[in-house]
Each structure stands twice: as C-alpha cells, then as structure tokens.
Amino acid sequence: xxxxxxxxxxxQSRQKWFRIGLGSMTGLLILPVVLILTTLxxxxxxxxxxxxxxxxxxxxxxxxxxxxxxxxxxxxxxxALLASVPLGVAAAIYLSEYAPDNWFTRAINxxxxxxxxxxxxxxxxxxxxxxxIFFKFGTSILAASLTLAIxxxxxxxxxxxxxxxxxxxxxREACWNMGATRWQTIRRVVLPNAVTGILTGxxxxxxxxxxxxxxxxxxxxxFFLPLLxxxxxxxTMALSLHLFVVSTQVPGMPESLPFGVALVLISxxxxxxxxxxxxxxxLRGKKKW
Amino acid sequence: xxxxxxxxxxxxxxxxxxxxxxxxxxxENEIFGIIGPANAGKTSFLKAVNRMDMFNTDMKVEGNITxxxxxxxxxxxxxxxxxxxGVVFPLxxxxxxxxxxxVALSPRLxxxxxxxxxxxxxxxxxxxxALWGEVKDRLDSLGxxxxxxxxxxxxxxxxxxxxPEMLMLDEFSIAVDPxxxxxxxxxxxxxxxxxxxxxxxxxxxxxxxxxxxTAFFLGGSCVEVGxxxxxxxxxxxxxxxxxxxxxxxx
Numbered sequence: 001x002x003x004x005x006x007x008x009x010x011x012q013s014r015q016k017w018f019r020i021g022l023g024s025m026t027g028l029l030i031l032p033v034v035l036i037l038t039t040l041x042x043x044x045x046x047x048x049x050x051x052x053x054x055x056x057x058x059x060x061x062x063x064x065x066x067x068x069x070x071x072x073x074x075x076x077x078x079x080a081l082l083a084s085v086p087l088g089v090a091a092a093i094y095l096s097e098y099a100p101d102n103w104f105t106r107a108i109n110x111x112x113x114x115x116x117x118x119x120x121x122x123x124x125x126x127x128x129x130x131x132x133i134f135f136k137f138g139t140s141i142l143a144a145s146l147t148l149a150i151x152x153x154x155x156x157x158x159x160x161x162x163x164x165x166x167x168x169x170x171x172r173e174a175c176w177n178m179g180a181t182r183w184q185t186i187r188r189v190v191l192p193n194a195v196t197g198i199l200t201g202x203x204x205x206x207x208x209x210x211x212x213x214x215x216x217x218x219x220x221x222x223f224f225l226p227l228l229x230x231x232x233x234x235x236t237m238a239l240s241l242h243l244f245v246v247s248t249q250v251p252g253m254p255e256s257l258p259f260g261v262a263l264v265l266i267s268x269x270x271x272x273x274x275x276x277x278x279x280x281x282x283l284r285g286k287k288k289w
Numbered sequence: 290x291x292x293x294x295x296x297x298x299x300x301x302x303x304x305x306x307x308x309x310x311x312x313x314x315x316x317e318n319e320i321f322g323i324i325g326p327a328n329a330g331k332t333s334f335l336k337a338v339n340r341m342d343m344f345n346t347d348m349k350v351e352g353n354i355t356x357x358x359x360x361x362x363x364x365x366x367x368x369x370x371x372x373x374x375g376v377v378f379p380l381x382x383x384x385x386x387x388x389x390x391x392v393a394l395s396p397r398l399x400x401x402x403x404x405x406x407x408x409x410x411x412x413x414x415x416x417x418x419a420l421w422g423e424v425k426d427r428l429d430s431l432g433x434x435x436x437x438x439x440x441x442x443x444x445x446x447x448x449x450x451x452x453p454e455m456l457m458l459d460e461f462s463i464a465v466d467p468x469x470x471x472x473x474x475x476x477x478x479x480x481x482x483x484x485x486x487x488x489x490x491x492x493x494x495x496x497x498x499x500x501x502x503t504a505f506f507l508g509g510s511c512v513e514v515g516x517x518x519x520x521x522x523x524x525x526x527x528x529x530x531x532x533x534x535x536x537x538x539x
Contacts, residue, residue: 100346174382174444177339178395178451179372188394193385 040266044259052260061224061250066261068228072141072236073268076216077209079145079232080152085202087149088156095157096164097186116154120214123151127219142232144220151215152205159201163194196283203276207269213240223249239265290317292455292485293338297352300333302345307333311352311511313504315455320477320486322500322517324493324533329506331489335457338487339374340367356455372399375448375484379460381440383432384447388415388424391432391443395451410450417480418446419472438469445473455485462495474499493534497521505530 004012051065058064099105127147137143167190175185213221222235223245229236243265247258293315300308308330315321323331333348340361342348354361356370364370372395384391392411393401401407411428415421420442424435432443441461448456458477462470477486477499490496496503496517503517505527513520513530525531532538 170378170380170382171384173341173344174376174378174384174447175394176341176344177371177374177376178398178447179368179370180394180398181368184398188397189384189386 037266040259040263043256044261044263047254047256047260048263053264056226057224060252061246062253062257066239066242066264068225069237069239069242069261070264071228072221073210073239073265075141075229075236076145076148076220076238077206079141080148080209081202081206083146084149084153084156084205088153089160089198091153092157092160092164093186093191096161097182097190112154112157115150116158118151120151120212123147124215124218126150127215132219138233139218139222139235140220140233141229141236142220144216144236144238145232147215147219148209148212151212152209155205155208156201159204160194160198163197163201164190166197167193196280199283200276200280203272203279207272207276210268210272211240211265213238213244217241239268291315292317292357293487294353294355294358295334296355298334298337298354299351300330300337300342301349301351302333302347306509308337308506308509311506313511313514315485315487316502317485318481318483319501320481320488320499322496322503323487323489323506324491324496324503325506326491326533326538328508330509331506332459334506335376335459335487335489337361338457339371339376340364343367372451373454375445375451375453375456377441377444377448377456377458377461379463381437381444381464383435383440383443385431385433387429388432388435388443389428392446392450395447414446414449415443417449417476418442419476420446437464438466441465442469442473445476449480453484455487456480457487457489459489460491462490462492470495493521493536497534505533507533 053065053070054067055065056068057066095105095108099108124147127143127150131137131143131146132139135143137146171189171193172185175189176182180188216238220235221238221241223237223241225235225237239261243258243261246253246261291314295311295313295315298308298311299306311330311334323334325331336342336345336348337350338354338356338361342350350362356374361370384394386394389411392414393407396407396410401410412421412425415424420439423439424430424443432440435443441464445461456477461473465473474495477488480486488496488500500517502515503520504514505512505520507529513525513527515525519525520530521534523531
C-alpha cells in the first residue's frame with residue numbers, strides 16, 4: 001500500500017536535486033572565507049611576533065612593528081563605543097517602548113534605516129565638516145571616533161530594538177496590568193531579557209568599526225606618527241589605514257608585512273565575533289521562555 | 290454594596306464597535322460571571338476597567354465605569370487603580386523571573402524591600418493559589434518554565450500579591466487541565482469572602498458552578514444580566530440567553 005506513485009517519485013527526485021543545489025551554493029559561500037584566511041595565515045604568520053605587535057614601525061615603515069596602529073584602533077573603537085552605545089540604546093528603548101506609532105516615529109525609523117545605507121566616505125565628509133571644522137576638534141581621535149559612532153549608530157539602534165521587540169508583548173501587559181509604569185516594566189522585565197541581543201549587537205558593531213578606513217582617514221587617522229597619542233585631541237595611527245599605507249603607499253615594502261597587518265586586523269575582528277557568538281550561545285542556554 | 294458600576298459603556302477600535310451600550314453592576318464580594326461566544330466584547334470590557342486603553346491608541350471608551358464610586362476614566366493615578374485590580378489572562382503568563390520574583394514583583398513595585406516581609410507574602414500567595422506545595426523547594430527556578438497549569442496558578446498568586454480588591458479572570462481555564470481547573474475554582478470560592486471577582490468564561494457550566502450573578506454578552510452587547518441560577522433554569526428575559534446556555538449556538 002506504500003508503493004511510490006509517479007508523482008511521489010517525481011517529487012522525491014526534485015527534492016533531492018534541490019537539496020544538492022542549495023547545499024553546493026552554501027559550500028561555495030565558504031570558499032572565499034577559507035581562501036582569504038589561508039592566504040593571510042600562510043603569508044602573514046611568519047612576520048607576527050611579540051616585537052611586531054608591541055613596537056613601532058622603523059625604517060620608513062618597511063620594518064618594525066605595528067603597535068601605534070594597533071593601539072590606535074583600540075582607542076578609536078573604545079571612544080566610538082562610549083559615544084554610540086548609550087545614545088543608540090537609549091534611542092532604541094524610546095522607539096520600541098515609548099514612541100507612539102505615528103508618522104513621526106515612522107519618519108525616524110526611516111531615517112535610521114537610511115543612515116545605515118549612507119556610504120562610509122560620505123560619513124567621513126560629514127565628520128570633517130561637523131567634528132573637525134564646526135566643533136573645532138581638529139583631526140583627532142575624538143573627531144574620528146565620533147564619525148565612527150555616527151556611522152555605527154543605526155546598527156546599535158536596530159539590534160537593540162529587535163532584541164527588545166523579541167520580548168513577548170504579554171510580559172509587558174502582565175506588568176502594566178499590575179500597576180507597573182512603563183519604566184518599571186522595562187527595567188524589571190524587558191531589559192533583563194533583551195540584554196543578550198543588545199550585547200551581541202554591540203560586539204558585532206565593534207568588529208565593523210575596527211575595520212573601517214574611510215571615515216577615519218580625513219578625521220583623525222594619520223599616515224605615520226613617531227609618537228603615541230597623548231589624549232583624545234591627538235591624531236593616531238590605525239590598523240586599517242596602516243594596511244592601506246603599507247600595501248600601496250610605501251616603496252620597497254617587504255611582501256609579508258602587509259599580510260601580517262591584515263592578519264592582525266582580521267584576527268581582532270574574528271576574535272570579537274567569536275566572543276559575541278560564544279556569549280550568545282551561553283546566554284541562549286539560559287533562555288527564559 | 291456596588292463595587293463596579295457600568296453605565297452606557299461603549300468601546301470602539303477605530304471604526305469597529307466591540308461593545309455598545311452596556312449597563313450592569315458588580316457587587317462587593319460576589320463572583321460575577323460574564324459568558325458569551327468569541328468577539329462578544331468580554332476582554333475589551335476587562336481592558337476598559339483596567340484602563341489598558343491607554344496602551345492602545347485605537348481603543349476608545351465611552352460611557353462610565355465607576356470603581357469604588359470613582360469614574361476610572363477620570364483617575365489620574367491609573368497605576369493605583371491597576372494595582373487594586375488583579376488580572377489573570379487566558380494564556381498563563383509566567384514572567385521570565387524566578388517563581389519567587391514573579392510573586393514578589395508587585396510588592397516590590399510598591400516599594401517593599403524587606404526580605405522577611407516578601408517571604409511572608411510569597412508563601413501566603415502561593416499557598417492561596419494552591420501552588421506552594423509543588424514549588425516550595427524550587428522558588429529560584431524560572432516561573433516561565435513551569436507547566437501550563439502551574440503557570441496559571443502562579444499568575445493567580447501574582448495577582449493575589451497585589452492585595453487586590455477585585456480580581457478579573459479572563460477565560461483562565463483555556464490552557465489548564467480539568468483537575469487544576471477544579472483546584473483553581475475552589476480557590477476562587479474561598480477568595481470570594483475577601484475580593485470581588487469578575488469571571489469571564491466561555492464555559493457556561495463554569496459560570497453556573499461559580500458565579501452568583503452572570504451577564505451574557507453577545508456580539509458587542511449585553512443581552513442579559515441576572516442571578517446565575519435563573520439563567521440556567523430558564524427564567525430569562527431573552528430567548529437567546531436560553532439558547533446559549535443550553536448549547537444551541539456559540
């Protein structure tokens with residue numbers, strides 16, 4: 001009674017071909033990642049050493065290490081985060097929990113989506129106009145970080161808003177019905193359950209920020225600096241710009257050096273992404289509903 | 290004494306009318322049943338009492354609901370109103386907090402910080418909701434991970450932790466097994482001496498078992514209000530009521 005009919009067989013063979021087709025597309029996807037990583041490790045790993053990570057460039061940047069650039073990237077990311085996370089999370093909480101659903105809110109949401117779509121070079125020019133010139137921060141870590149912050153703000157807002165909205169409405173209603181204010185509800189029920197998503201969103205944003213070049217080029221990152229920055233009003237070197245410089249701007253560069261810089265940059269990003277994934281897995285294990 | 294007085298209540302969602310021209314009174318320390326098929330406006334009524342229309346800009350409430358002789362639409366401190374009324378939903382809502390924190394939430398919202406005091410409240414409310422015996426050894430585990438029936442009793446315990454003057458239950462037994470339903474019904478009978486209870490139910494027999502008086506809602510209007518036993522023995526003013534309680538439609 002279970003013999004396959006003509007139609008059964010046709011459906012099953014079609015299903016098989018689709019599985020193979022979709023699977024191989026997925027396989028193809030992994031290919032560039034693997035190629036990039038193996039090339040970088042193969043060509044870059046030999047130059048990585050304690051000296052490389054923790055000393056400055058010498059000999060017109062053709063030798064020595066990358067410490068000023070590494071430090072600069074960390075500084076830029078940290079200052080950018082200090083600006084974008086409080087602002088973005090606060091805005092997302094307002095938009096998700098307080099704002100009435102009207103044309104104004106929808107306009108703000110549209111603006112945020114559009115902000116995410118603005119090319120980074122345009123952000124760079126905005127940063128020059130706003131922070132370097134108008135606010136008179138000069139080309140500095142502060143100007144560059146704020147430019148990065150503006151650029152990554154939409155990511156923080158969207159990630160935060162989505163994790164807030166993943167908390168079921170029924171929880172909020174139960175709380176409101178007990179006489180809790182909106183803020184009490186957010187504080188005691190919504191935020192504790194959205195914090196996972198917010199954290200992962202923030203970390204992913206960090207990794208994106210670390211690799212950006214255009215926004216910091218005109219606003220605070222320098223080609224070469226003999227000294228480390230002394231404060232947020234100084235310029236700094238940065239890994240991403242340094243990579244651009246050593247691979248295209250300096251004659252007589254040993255071939256392995258740019259690969260080494262690229263390897264450090266991508267390791268930093270991968271490390272942070274893995275941390276984000278690990279955190280998400282840990283917290284999802286404690287899923288609460 | 291009249292606890293809740295409903296006069297000419299009309300509720301609209303945009304152009305849709307959910308409830309129109311409803312009048313009745315709920316007396317203190319009675320169980321007031323509301324029966325009726327889906328879309329009769331039962332849940333909308335509960336929302337209007339608790340001023341949940343504030344969270345839904347579409348929802349417009351006309352007419353008067355007076356609670357303790359105060360028009361709820363004129364109360365500025367709606368939090369004070371809501372904290373006096375406990376609500377239990379059709380689907381149990383165990384908040385993603387520990388069992389203890391679920392029950393301690395309302396006292397904490399009121400500003401109670403004393404741990405010993407909270408311990409007493411938590412034990413008392415869980416006991417009253419017939420859940421204490423099952424959870425007393427694991428008050429730290431998540432309320433949202435309890436079974437459906439337990440979560441519903443947790444929801445009731447949480448509502449009781451508000452020290453409510455009135456309890457509104459919205460089809461509480463939908464996701465609950467018959468044995469738990471019976472246990473909760475017993476709890477409600479006991480509670481009647483302390484709180485006023487509004488019991489919205491789609492089980493007419495449940496209304497008959499529990500309610501002193503019952504209103505029959507149909508398609509956005511209140512067809513009939515009367516002593517529960519009268520509705521079931523055929524002493525009705527409207528034929529539709531008899532048809533409904535006898536299961537001929539709805």
